[in-house]
Amino acid sequence: xxxxxxxxxxxxxxxxxxxxxxxxxxxxxxxxxxxxxxxxxxxxxxxxxxxxxxxxxxxxxxxxxxxxxxxxxxxxxxxxxxxxxxxxxxxxxxxxxxxxxxxxxxxxxxxxxxxxxxxxxxxxxxxxxxxxxxxxxxxxxxxxxxxxxxxxxxxxxxxxxxxxxxxxxxxxxxxxxxxxxxxxxxxxxxxxxxxxxxxxxxxxxxxxxxxxxxxxxxxxxxxxxxxxxxxxxxxxxxxxxxxxxxxxxxxxxxxxxxxxxxxxxxxxxxxxxxxxxxxxxxxxxxxxxxxxxxxxxxxxxxxxxxxxxxxxxxxxxxxxxxxxxxxxxxxxxxxxxxxxxxxxxxxxxxxxxxxxxxxxxxxxxxxxxxxxxxxxxxxxxxxxxxxxxxxxxxxxxxxxxxxxxxxxxxxxxxxxxxxxxxxxxxxxxxxxxxxxxxxxxxxxxxxxxxxxxxxxxxxxxxxxxxxxxxxxxxxxxxxxxxxxxxxxxxxxxxxxxxxxxxxxxxxxxxxxxxxxxxxxxxxxxxxxxxxxxxxxxxxxxxxxxxxxxxxxxxxxxxxxxxxxxxxxxxxxxxxxxxxxxxxxxxxxxxxxxxxxxxxxxxxxxxxxxxxxxxxxxxxxxxxxxxxxxxxxxxxxxxxxxxxxxxxxxxxxxxxxxxxxxxxxxxxxxxxxxxxxxxxxxxxxxxxxxxxxxxxxxxxxxxxxxxxxxxxxxxxxxxxxxxxxxxxxxxxxxxxxxxxxxxxxxxxxxxxxxxxxxxxxxxxxxxxxxxxxxxxxxxxxxxxxxxxxxxxxxxxxxxxxxxxxxxxxxxxxxxxxxxxxxxxxxxxxxxxxxxxxxxxxxxxxxxxxxxxxxxxxxxxxxxxxxxxxxxxx
Numbered sequence: 001x002x003x004x005x006x007x008x009x010x011x012x013x014x015x016x017x018x019x020x021x022x023x024x025x026x027x028x029x030x031x032x033x034x035x036x037x038x039x040x041x042x043x044x045x046x047x048x049x050x051x052x053x054x055x056x057x058x059x060x061x062x063x064x065x066x067x068x069x070x071x072x073x074x075x076x077x078x079x080x081x082x083x084x085x086x087x088x089x090x091x092x093x094x095x096x097x098x099x100x101x102x103x104x105x106x107x108x109x110x111x112x113x114x115x116x117x118x119x120x121x122x123x124x125x126x127x128x129x130x131x132x133x134x135x136x137x138x139x140x141x142x143x144x145x146x147x148x149x150x151x152x153x154x155x156x157x158x159x160x161x162x163x164x165x166x167x168x169x170x171x172x173x174x175x176x177x178x179x180x181x182x183x184x185x186x187x188x189x190x191x192x193x194x195x196x197x198x199x200x201x202x203x204x205x206x207x208x209x210x211x212x213x214x215x216x217x218x219x220x221x222x223x224x225x226x227x228x229x230x231x232x233x234x235x236x237x238x239x240x241x242x243x244x245x246x247x248x249x250x251x252x253x254x255x256x257x258x259x260x261x262x263x264x265x266x267x268x269x270x271x272x273x274x275x276x277x278x279x280x281x282x283x284x285x286x287x288x289x290x291x292x293x294x295x296x297x298x299x300x301x302x303x304x305x306x307x308x309x310x311x312x313x314x315x316x317x318x319x320x321x322x323x324x325x326x327x328x329x330x331x332x333x334x335x336x337x338x339x340x341x342x343x344x345x346x347x348x349x350x351x352x353x354x355x356x357x358x359x360x361x362x363x364x365x366x367x368x369x370x371x372x373x374x375x376x377x378x379x380x381x382x383x384x385x386x387x388x389x390x391x392x393x394x395x396x397x398x399x400x401x402x403x404x405x406x407x408x409x410x411x412x413x414x415x416x417x418x419x420x421x422x423x424x425x426x427x428x429x430x431x432x433x434x435x436x437x438x439x440x441x442x443x444x445x446x447x448x449x450x451x452x453x454x455x456x457x458x459x460x461x462x463x464x465x466x467x468x469x470x471x472x473x474x475x476x477x478x479x480x481x482x483x484x485x486x487x488x489x490x491x492x493x494x495x496x497x498x499x500x501x502x503x504x505x506x507x508x509x510x511x512x513x514x515x516x517x518x519x520x521x522x523x524x525x526x527x528x529x530x531x532x533x534x535x536x537x538x539x540x541x542x543x544x545x546x547x548x549x550x551x552x553x554x555x556x557x558x559x560x561x562x563x564x565x566x567x568x569x570x571x572x573x574x575x576x577x578x579x580x581x582x583x584x585x586x587x588x589x590x591x592x593x594x595x596x597x598x599x600x601x602x603x604x605x606x607x608x609x610x611x612x613x614x615x616x617x618x619x620x621x622x623x624x625x626x627x628x629x630x631x632x633x634x635x636x637x638x639x640x641x642x643x644x645x646x647x648x649x650x651x652x653x654x655x656x657x658x659x660x661x662x663x664x665x666x667x668x669x670x671x672x673x674x675x676x677x678x679x680x681x682x683x684x685x686x687x688x689x690x691x692x693x694x695x696x697x698x699x700x701x702x703x704x705x706x707x708x709x710x711x712x713x714x715x716x717x718x719x720x721x722x723x724x725x726x727x728x729x730x731x732x733x734x735x736x737x738x739x740x741x742x743x744x745x746x747x748x749x750x751x752x753x754x755x756x757x758x759x760x761x762x763x764x765x766x767x768x769x770x771x772x773x774x775x776x777x778x779x780x781x782x783x784x785x786x787x788x789x790x791x792x793x794x795x796x797x798x799x800x801x802x803x804x805x806x807x808x809x810x811x812x813x814x815x816x817x818x819x820x821x822x823x824x825x826x827x828x829x830x831x832x833x834x835x836x837x838x839x840x841x842x843x844x845x846x847x848x849x850x851x852x853x854x855x856x857x858x859x860x861x862x863x864x865x866x867x868x869x870x871x872x
């Protein structure tokens with residue numbers, strides 16, 4: 001504990017000077033941000049009581065609905081700011097973003113205010129969480145519709161941005177009435193905040209039953225609540241009470257009142273119980289003797305906390321403030337009793353004027369690098385992006401990372417933006433110059449927008465940039481020499497107009513780079529040349545097929561008779577596996593191995609699924625989708641002939657007695673699978689949903705390249721309109737999207753859920769569903785329970801024996817949990833999944849090569865299908 005005892009003569013000497021300074025300071029709200037939530041956009045007003053200037057919240061958030069509390073709750077003593085509010089029936093998380101002028105490193109009082117007032121006419125008090133940036137602040141609960149509640153914290157900013165986020169926990173619609181930010185003096189609460197942030201438990205003005213004291217009396221707008229303590233005598237003075245040079249001191253209006261025991265020999269006893277059993281308290285006690293003592297009188301006391309000596313003896317100054325406070329957190333206890341006893345020499349009972357109690361609150365998560373965050377806010381403003389989840393911090397917490405954003409998380413550094421996908425977002429104008437400040441970015445996709453002008457040279461100055469996708473825009477002029485040089489060296493993959501400049505001759509000319517949409521001159525001979533070119537290509541294709549057949553490689557997508565299939569499989573002598581469709585046999589056509597899947601009579605899949613898979617495989621081609629060789633469609637015998645996959649399916653390699661897959665191999669396999677699924681979602685017209693993503697449907701060739709298989713349940717979306725299709729539920733228990741299961745609404749996010757379960761299975765080595773005597777536990781629940789322990793080694797498959805990059809493992813787990821989010825809208829797209837998994841793979845490969853564990857500049861992966869899902 002520490003005692004502030006101002007010297008009375010000095011205080012009197014400087015009294016007039018300090019008073020003059022404070023008078024001018026009262027009008028200074030330069031360190032204030034005062035937001036009235038729910039008032040009309042761009043409106044402002046000055047509060048009649050406090051003289052604080054309030055503004056609308058519309059410039060700080062772009063979601064929510066505005067409401068008023070019911071008139072029956074709007075009495076004369078209700079603050080104007082809490083008569084309106086903004087509610088958030090949409091989105092799981094909604095965030096206000098504030099950027100105070102003074103920036104990071106400063107100490108602020110941050111206050112959020114809430115009053116229900118039955119604004120929604122439901123009469124049901126909601127409960128929801130409030131976050132400060134990426135970290136949990138508190139849960140908001142209400143005792144009454146007519147009683148407001150505040151949450152206040154003293155916090156040192158580590159970022160230029162402050163995010164106040166409301167999170168729906170399924171117990172009512174979140175809302176907020178006001179947000180108030182107050183810059184504190186540099187030395188206020190300094191020693192306490194070195195331990196963390198200070199969560200306000202109570203701030204009491206003893207000895208008065210009048211209204212709360214705040215600004216203008218307190219220039220920092222702290223709220224001092226009036227309290228008449230039982231068994232106490234109320235003291236008050238009209239004389240001036242001086243404050244010390246410490247900014248911690250309460251205002252004069254607070255120090256002008258006090259309490260003392262009703263009986264002269266009694267003690268002052270103040271009791272409280274913590275909200276949580278682990279709460280650590282800081283105390284600030286303020287004293288000023290506001291009685292005029294006679295020569296033979298003495299007021300002297302000791303202070304005890306839970307019976308333990310705390311400080312003393314000391315005497316408060318006459319009409320001058322003395323503050324004593326905790327210099328470290330007090331000992332944790334189930335209850336607290338603060339006792340103030342007069343000493344043997346004291347002729348007067350003890351006194352206390354005001355008390356502040358704070359609990360220590362830690363906010364451990366780091367916010368995104370300010371420069372990176374500023375670029376994202378600039379992009380959002382410049383292009384007027386209306387993206388639901390572009391709220392709060394771009395990278396943290398990981399489960400709410402912005403759509404299209406890839407981040408690098410490092411325990412010793414701030415999260416950095418390493419990939420940005422703004423494809424098909426309707427961007428207009430030039431490329432935002434702020435992109436030049438994304439100094440760690442390795443992947444940038446701006447394809448399929450309406451961007452114009454020249455390709456800026458600053459892109460060539462991004463040292464870690466490996467993939468740049470600019471196709472589908474209206475750029476003109478030459479490619480910057482710096483970019484072209486990187487392309488020529490092979491350090492940059494540059495795509496433009498559906499082509500990749502990794503081969504300069506196949507893409508933009510070095511002198512001009514006009515998009516096809518920008519070419520307005522159409523010469524008739526162009527069509528003739530194009531027609532002749534197509535004929536030439538057709539002849540070449542026919543010739544190549546004939547040459548292939550001449551060499552005995554009769555691998556054609558043709559219909560085979562049942563007798564031919566018998567010959568191919570040596571009369572079905574070698575079984576590769578069995579599934580719901582039927583049995584898979586090994587076969588040989590010419591010198592090439594194949595796999596033949598024959599439909600059994602008892603199969604759950606029938607002719608409809610058989611036909612669906614044949615037609616789908618005839619139309620789509622990608623290096624990570626199984627290739628069709630042929631099919632058999634005799635009346636009583638139906639089969640599909642695929643390319644042979646020497647290493648079977650992924651599930652067999654994750655079983656207990658399987659061959660071992662290391663962390664890099666697991667990541668590469670799920671990357672491959674993600675590429676294939678991404679092509680189905682984003683590269684096919686119309687998009688296709690697989691509907692049965694699981695380990696047994698991911699096959700591995702001789703080099704362990706993964707390919708998706710079993711498309712009998714796949715569904716194509718209509719070509720025009722619609723975000724989902726209604727269809728009977730199909731899939732595998734444990735992998736089935738709960739939202740699809742309950743609503744029959746099939747979307748691409750249904751596949752994302754299944755892929756998330758698959759990713760958890762690959763990470764943990766557990767099955768999707770674990771059964772025991774008392775319960776059936778889904779893998780997402782199991783992982784969620786282990787996440788609370790904070791140890792990645794308790795989550796990752798123990799067979800790996802800790803031999804993996806920790807950052808990539810955490811990132812993979814966070815990605816998987818995002819994929820299995822209950823709300824489909826907050827799950828990532830497969831584009832996003834591919835980018836995140838590529839980052840994981842880069843990190844793991846860097847570890848294995850004993851290089852720096854960074855996700856940028858380590859190696860050049862082929863990310864083409866992440867941004868241009870073209871058949872390969």
